[in-house]
Amino acid sequence: MGLFDIILVLIAASLAGVSMLPGVRNNIWWGATVTPLASIIGSGFLVIAPLLAAVAGSYALAAMLGIILLAYAVGHVIRYNIHYAEPLESGGGPRGLVFSSRVASASLSVAYVISVAFYIRLLASFALSLTPINNAFYENILATGILALIAIIGFRRGLRGLEMVETISVSIKLAIIAALLAGLLWHNFGTGVWRAELVADDVDMWTRMRMLGGMLLVVQGFETSRYLGRSYSADMRRKTMNWAQISSALIYLAFVALVVPVLVYLPGGKPDETAIIDITAYVAPVLPYLLVLAALMSQLSAGIADTVGAGGLVVEESRGRIIERHAYPVLVVASIVLIWAFDIFQVISIASRTFAFYYMTQAIITAMVARKNGHFRQMVFALALAALLALVVVFALPAE
Numbered sequence: 001m002g003l004f005d006i007i008l009v010l011i012a013a014s015l016a017g018v019s020m021l022p023g024v025r026n027n028i029w030w031g032a033t034v035t036p037l038a039s040i041i042g043s044g045f046l047v048i049a050p051l052l053a054a055v056a057g058s059y060a061l062a063a064m065l066g067i068i069l070l071a072y073a074v075g076h077v078i079r080y081n082i083h084y085a086e087p088l089e090s091g092g093g094p095r096g097l098v099f100s101s102r103v104a105s106a107s108l109s110v111a112y113v114i115s116v117a118f119y120i121r122l123l124a125s126f127a128l129s130l131t132p133i134n135n136a137f138y139e140n141i142l143a144t145g146i147l148a149l150i151a152i153i154g155f156r157r158g159l160r161g162l163e164m165v166e167t168i169s170v171s172i173k174l175a176i177i178a179a180l181l182a183g184l185l186w187h188n189f190g191t192g193v194w195r196a197e198l199v200a201d202d203v204d205m206w207t208r209m210r211m212l213g214g215m216l217l218v219v220q221g222f223e224t225s226r227y228l229g230r231s232y233s234a235d236m237r238r239k240t241m242n243w244a245q246i247s248s249a250l251i252y253l254a255f256v257a258l259v260v261p262v263l264v265y266l267p268g269g270k271p272d273e274t275a276i277i278d279i280t281a282y283v284a285p286v287l288p289y290l291l292v293l294a295a296l297m298s299q300l301s302a303g304i305a306d307t308v309g310a311g312g313l314v315v316e317e318s319r320g321r322i323i324e325r326h327a328y329p330v331l332v333v334a335s336i337v338l339i340w341a342f343d344i345f346q347v348i349s350i351a352s353r354t355f356a357f358y359y360m361t362q363a364i365i366t367a368m369v370a371r372k373n374g375h376f377r378q379m380v381f382a383l384a385l386a387a388l389l390a391l392v393v394v395f396a397l398p399a400e
Contacts, residue, residue, distance in 0.1 A: 004186070005286035008179045012290060016175035025167055032225070032232045032240040034163060035305045038170045039221020040248040041177070042119065042302030046276045046295055048218050049256055053263045055211045057200030060263075063212055064256045068249045071219045074359045074389070075245045077366040077382050078223055079238045085369045086234060094368045104361035105317050107354045108223070112310035114344070114351035116303050117335035120146050121344045123299030126292070143339050146300075147332045150307060154328030159231055159308060162328070166304040173297040176290045177251060180280065184258035187283040193261045213396035216359075217352045219248065223362075224305055227312030230324065307331060353393055360389035 001009075024030060049060065056063035085093070089101050124142035128134040153161045188194050200208070225232075225241035232240070265279040277295065280287035307328060314327040338344060363386035370379035 008183050012175045012179035019171035033244050034167050035224045035308050036222045036244040038301035039305035044218030049259045050275045053198045054201050057198045061256050075222045077363050080366050082234050094372045100365050108358045111351040111354040112306045113334045116306045117338040118344050118348045119299045119303035151329040151332035158325045169297040169301040173294050176294040183283045196261045196264045210395050210397045213392040224309035227309050356392045
C-alpha cells in the first residue's frame with residue numbers, strides 16, 4: 001500500500017470517526033436528515049456514472065444536473081405538502097385530497113416493500129460475490145437473515161434503534177465517498193485531464209430521454225421525510241429534507257464531474273456497480289476495497305431508510321392505531337416473501353414506476369391545496385410537474 005492509499009484510508013477513517021462522535025450521532029437535526037440522505041445516496045450512487053456515460057456520453061454532467069433539478073422540483077412539492085396538506089388530511093381539505101393521499105400512500109407502500117427487498121438482496125449478492133457460495137439460494141438466506149435482524153432491531157428499539165444502525169452505515173459510506181472524491185481530484189490534478197470524450201450508446205433521442213427519466217429513481221428517497229412526523233416537527237422535516245437534497249446534489253455533481261476522465265476505462269456491456277469499483281483502481285489501488293465497503297453500506301442504509309419510511313407511512317395511514325415498532329416486522333416479512341417468491345431484480349421495475357406515480361400524485365395534491373390557498377403560481381408549477389411525471393410513469397425505462 002503506497003502513501004496515497006494510506007492518505008485516502010486516513011481521510012475515510014477520520015471522517016467516519018468524527019461523524020460517529022456522540023455529539024454528531026445524537027444530534028436531532030442529523031437524525032432527521034440521515035433517513036432521506038441515506039436513501040438518496042443509496043444503491044444508485046456507484047452505478048449512476050456508468051449509466052450516464054452510456055446514455056449521455058460527454059454530456060453526463062449536464063444530464064446529472066437535469067435529473068437533480070427534476071428531483072428537487074419533486075422535493076419542493078412534497079415540502080409544500082408537509083406544510084400545507086398534512087394538516088388538511090384529517091378533514092377540511094379540498095375534495096379529493098384524502099382519496100389522493102390514500103392512493104399515494106398505497107402506491108408508496110408497495111414501492112417501499114419492493115425496494116427494501118431489492119436493496120438487501122443486492123447487499124447479500126455483493127457480500128457473497130467473492131466467496132465460493134455466491135449462488136441465489138445462499139444470497140436469499142443471507143438477505144433473509146439481514147432483514148430479520150432489521151425487524152428485530154425495529155421491534156425492540158423502534159425508530160431510534162434503526163436510525164442508529166442507519167447513521168453508522170451512512171457515516172461510513174459518506175466518509176468513503178469523501179475519500180473517493182479526494183482521490184479523483186488528486187488524480188485529475190496530477191494527470192491534467194478533467195474531461196473525456198465519452199461515446200453514448202447508439203439509441204434514438206426518445207429512448208435516451210426515457211432512460212434519463214428512469215434515472216430519477218436513482219436519487220429517490222427524500223420523500224421519507226414526509227413520514228417521520230411522529231418523531232420530528234413539520235418545520236424540521238422540511239428543512240432537513242431540503243438539506244439532504246442539496247448536499248446529495250453537490251455530492252452527485254462533484255462525483256460525476258471528477259469521475260468522467262476515468263470512465264474511459266469502462267468495459268463494454270451493461271454497466272453495474274462493480275464496473276465503477278474496478279476502474280477506480282486506476283486512481284488508487286485501495287479505492288476498490290473501500291468502495292466495496294461503501295456499496296455494502298449503501299444497500300444497508302437505503303434498505304433501513306425505506307423501512308423507516310414505510311413504518312411511518314403505516315402509522316400515518318392507521319391514524320396511530322399501529323405503532324412503528326409493530327409495523328417494521330410486518331413490512332420486513334413482506335420483503336422476505338418477495339425475495340423468495342420472485343426475481344427481485346425484475347420486480348424492481350414495478351417499484352420504479354410506482355415511485356414515479358407517487359411523485360405525480362404528490363404534485364396533484366399540491367395543485368389541489370395550492371388552489372384552495374390561492375397560491376396560483378404554485379398550482380401551475382405543480383400541474384406542469386404532474387404532467388411531466390406522468391410521462392415518466394408511462395414511458396421511462398427504469399435505471400435500477
